[in-house]
Amino acid sequence: MSDLKKREEINEKFKWNVEKVYKNIEEWEMDFEAVKNEAIKLKDYSGKLINGEKILEYLKLNEEISRKAEKLYIYAHLKSDEDTSNATYQSLMSKIDIYMAEFASYTAFFVPEILSLDDKFIQSEMNKLDELKQFEFLIRDILKEKPHILSKEMEELLAAASDCLDAPSAIHNILTNADMTFGKIEDEEGNKVELTEGNYSSFIRSKNRNVRKVAFQKLFGEYDKLKNTLATTLTSSLKTFNFSSKVRNYNGALEASLKPNSIPLEVYKNAIKVINDNLNSLHRYVQIKKKLLGLNELHIYDLYVPVIELPKEKIEFNTGVETVLDALKPLGAEYLDIFRSGIKDGWVDIYENKGKKGGAYSWGGYDTMPYVLLNYNNELGDVSTLAHEMGHSIHSYYSRKEQPYYYAGYTLFCAEVASTTNESLLIHYLIEKETDEKKKLYLINQELEQIRTTVFRQLMFAEFELYTHESLEQGIPLTAEDYNKAWHDLNAKYFGDGIIIDKEIDVEWSRIPHFYSDFYVYQYATGYAAASAFSKSILEGKENAVEKYKGFLKSGGSDYPINILKNAGVDMTTNIPIEATIKRFNELLDMIDK
Incomplete structure (x- = not known):
C-alpha cells in the first residue's frame, strides 16, 4: 500500500454513489439556504403546543425540515470521509456541523412543553385525532420520563454544567492518549520500536513470547505509575453519574441507565449471573489454549496469541x-x-x-x-x-x-x-x-475468541461496573488499591486456575474508556447473545x-x-440467549479439543 492511490485514481465502480443524495455542491448549497429559511418557522410553535392539532402540525413540519437537514448533514460527512484532506468538503462539513447545533436549539422546547401537559389531556387529544395516534409511542416515551425531568431552571443549570461534569472522561482521554508514553521495545525482528496504544494489540498477539511479555509489562507498568490519578478520575466520573441519577429521582445509577429504554434491571444482573454459572467453560478454554500453545505456564499476556498462524490468503x-x-x-x-x-x-x-x-x-x-x-x-x-x-x-x-x-x-x-x-x-x-484441518482450527479459534472477548470479557466489565457504582452509592470510598483488588479477583474468577494472573493486569481497569460511559458495555454481550439466538434458529430451520x-x-x-x-422470538429477560451462546462456545471447544 506504499503507493496508495488518490481518490480520483480509484475506478468509479468501486466508489459509493453519494451523487444520489446531491449531484453537486451547488445543489447542496441551494438546499442548505432553503433549510435555513424554513427551520426558523419551528421556533414559532414554542409556547403554542396547547392542543392535538398544533402538536400534529409541529411534528409534520419538523419531519419535513429534519429530513432535509439530515440529507445535508450526511452528504457533507460522506464526502469529507472520502478524502479528509479535501478542504472543500472539510469546509462543507464544518458549515453543516455548526448549523445543526443551531437547528437543535429551535426544537429544544418540544419535550418540556409535552411534559407540561396533563397525561389525560394528551390521551383525549389522541383519541380525538386519528392522525396523532401514530405518534402515541413517541409521546408516551416522553411522558414516562416525567418523574425524572426537573424544573426548567434546574434543567438549564445541569445543561450549563454538563461540560464541567464531563471533565473526568476528558482528563482520562488526554492522559492516556496524549500524555502517556510507553517507551521502546524490540519487535520480532529485533528492531527498536515505539510502543503505543495503537500498536500494542499487534504486539500482544506476537508469536514471540518475549515480545508480548515485554509489551504487556511496559504498557501496564506505565498505567501502574499513574494508578492514583486514574483512580481519582474514575471515581469522579462514577460520582458524577451517581449524582445525576439521584438528582433525577432514580433509585440508582443502573436504573438511570436502563430505564429510559425500558430495559428491566434483571436483564443486566441476570446476564452476569448466567455467565458466572458457566465460568467452567472459560476455564476449559484456558486449559485447551495452554495445551495448543504447548506452554507449561499460561500467562495473561498469552491469551490473545492465535493458536495457529495461517499464511495470508488474498480474497478479492x-x-x-x-x-x-x-x-x-x-x-x-x-x-x-x-x-x-x-x-x-x-x-x-x-x-x-x-x-x-x-x-x-x-x-x-x-x-x-x-x-x-x-x-x-x-x-x-x-x-x-x-x-x-x-x-x-x-x-x-x-x-x-x-x-x-x-x-x-x-x-x-x-x-x-x-x-x-x-x-x-x-x-x-x-x-x-x-476441509483443511489447520484452516478449520484457525476459524474455530476466531469464533471462540469472539465469544470470549464480546461475551465473557464484556460481562466481566459489567460486573466490575456494578461493584464500583454500588460501593459508591453505599458511601464506601474506592482507592486505586480497591480497584486493583476487585480487578485481580475478577480475572482470577473468570479465567480459573489454569492461568497465572500477572500482577500487571490488576491496573487494567484504568485503561478502559468505556467505564466513563456508564453501563454501556453489557450491550455488546446481550447483542451478541441475541444474534447467536437468531442465527441458531435460522440455521436449524x-x-x-x-x-x-x-x-x-x-x-x-x-x-x-x-x-x-x-416479538421476534428472542426473550432477553430469560437466560436462554446467553445460555445458547455458551452452548455454542462449548461446541467449538469440543471441535478444537481433539
Missing part, C-alpha cells in the same frame, strides 16, 4: 461478496437480493485511498441509501467486516422502508444484533465447509425463524428494544 472483493452471499443463503432470496442490489447500486465505498477515513461503518438517512464505508484489503477479516456492515445497512433499509420517519432509527441495544447475526452466519458457514428475524429488522425503533426482540 467480488470473491468476498460471493462468500458472504453463500453464507447468508439461510436468510432467503429477498435478503440476498437486497444485499446484491446494495453492492450493485453503490451503497459501498470499497478500497482505501489517500486521505480516506479509516475503519468501517454503515450510515445514512431516511431519504438516502444506507451507505457502507470499507477499507477493503483482501483479507478474511475484511470479508467479515463486509458481512457486519451490510448487516447494519440492511437493518436500516428494512427499518426505513417499513417505519415512518420518527420510528426508523433503532437503539444501540438492537443495533449490533443485525450486524453480528451476519457475522455469526458467516463464521458458521466457513467452519462447516472448511425453525418454523418462521427467518420471518421473525426480518420482523425484527423491520421494527426500527417502533417499540422498546426488549419488546422488539421478544
Whole structure:
C-alpha cells in the first residue's frame, strides 16, 4: 500500500454513489439556504403546543425540515470521509456541523412543553385525532420520563454544567492518549520500536513470547505509575453519574441507565449471573489454549496469541461478496437480493485511498441509501467486516422502508444484533465447509475468541461496573488499591486456575474508556447473545425463524428494544440467549479439543 492511490485514481465502480443524495455542491448549497429559511418557522410553535392539532402540525413540519437537514448533514460527512484532506468538503462539513447545533436549539422546547401537559389531556387529544395516534409511542416515551425531568431552571443549570461534569472522561482521554508514553521495545525482528496504544494489540498477539511479555509489562507498568490519578478520575466520573441519577429521582445509577429504554434491571444482573454459572467453560478454554500453545505456564499476556498462524490468503472483493452471499443463503432470496442490489447500486465505498477515513461503518438517512464505508484489503477479516456492515445497512433499509420517519432509527441495544447475526452466519458457514484441518482450527479459534472477548470479557466489565457504582452509592470510598483488588479477583474468577494472573493486569481497569460511559458495555454481550439466538434458529430451520428475524429488522425503533426482540422470538429477560451462546462456545471447544 506504499503507493496508495488518490481518490480520483480509484475506478468509479468501486466508489459509493453519494451523487444520489446531491449531484453537486451547488445543489447542496441551494438546499442548505432553503433549510435555513424554513427551520426558523419551528421556533414559532414554542409556547403554542396547547392542543392535538398544533402538536400534529409541529411534528409534520419538523419531519419535513429534519429530513432535509439530515440529507445535508450526511452528504457533507460522506464526502469529507472520502478524502479528509479535501478542504472543500472539510469546509462543507464544518458549515453543516455548526448549523445543526443551531437547528437543535429551535426544537429544544418540544419535550418540556409535552411534559407540561396533563397525561389525560394528551390521551383525549389522541383519541380525538386519528392522525396523532401514530405518534402515541413517541409521546408516551416522553411522558414516562416525567418523574425524572426537573424544573426548567434546574434543567438549564445541569445543561450549563454538563461540560464541567464531563471533565473526568476528558482528563482520562488526554492522559492516556496524549500524555502517556510507553517507551521502546524490540519487535520480532529485533528492531527498536515505539510502543503505543495503537500498536500494542499487534504486539500482544506476537508469536514471540518475549515480545508480548515485554509489551504487556511496559504498557501496564506505565498505567501502574499513574494508578492514583486514574483512580481519582474514575471515581469522579462514577460520582458524577451517581449524582445525576439521584438528582433525577432514580433509585440508582443502573436504573438511570436502563430505564429510559425500558430495559428491566434483571436483564443486566441476570446476564452476569448466567455467565458466572458457566465460568467452567472459560476455564476449559484456558486449559485447551495452554495445551495448543504447548506452554507449561499460561500467562495473561498469552491469551490473545492465535493458536495457529495461517499464511495470508488474498480474497478479492467480488470473491468476498460471493462468500458472504453463500453464507447468508439461510436468510432467503429477498435478503440476498437486497444485499446484491446494495453492492450493485453503490451503497459501498470499497478500497482505501489517500486521505480516506479509516475503519468501517454503515450510515445514512431516511431519504438516502444506507451507505457502507470499507477499507477493503483482501483479507478474511475484511470479508467479515463486509458481512457486519451490510448487516447494519440492511437493518436500516428494512427499518426505513417499513417505519415512518420518527420510528426508523433503532437503539444501540438492537443495533449490533443485525450486524453480528451476519457475522455469526458467516463464521458458521466457513467452519462447516472448511476441509483443511489447520484452516478449520484457525476459524474455530476466531469464533471462540469472539465469544470470549464480546461475551465473557464484556460481562466481566459489567460486573466490575456494578461493584464500583454500588460501593459508591453505599458511601464506601474506592482507592486505586480497591480497584486493583476487585480487578485481580475478577480475572482470577473468570479465567480459573489454569492461568497465572500477572500482577500487571490488576491496573487494567484504568485503561478502559468505556467505564466513563456508564453501563454501556453489557450491550455488546446481550447483542451478541441475541444474534447467536437468531442465527441458531435460522440455521436449524425453525418454523418462521427467518420471518421473525426480518420482523425484527423491520421494527426500527417502533417499540422498546426488549419488546422488539421478544416479538421476534428472542426473550432477553430469560437466560436462554446467553445460555445458547455458551452452548455454542462449548461446541467449538469440543471441535478444537481433539
